[in-house]
Amino acid sequence: MNLPKRNIRIADHSIVQEMGHGVVILNLNTEHFYELDEVGKRFWELLSDHQDSESVFNVLQDEYEVSAEQLQTDILRLIENLEKAELIVVS
Structure with missing residues (x-):
């Protein structure tokens, strides 16, 4: 796996609400x-x-039946999108 180890924290101004099987995250800012x-x-x-x-x-990877490559791609895309939406802080 070549996923870079990056520290991630949920932004203080993010509020989460469960909705069906997923969640909606609101950026208060x-x-x-x-x-x-x-x-x-x-x-x-x-x-x-x-x-x-x-x-x-x-x-x-332990919980879902998906290739390591696909999971890596999906996680990197999600991290990028959440960071752009200012919902997480990556360092």
Whole structure:
């Protein structure tokens, strides 16, 4: 796996509400919201516990039947999108 180990924390101005099998995340600063499906919801939950991309990847790889390459691509895209939406802070 070539996923860079990056520290990630949920931004203080992010509020989450469960909705069906996923979640809706509201950025209180911009008043924009972002929807996550069931796997995205699990990713968000894991950020609270693990706080780095490598640990989250390892848990998701154990929980879902997906190739490591596909999971890596999906996680990197999600991190990029959540960071652009200012819902997470990556260091």
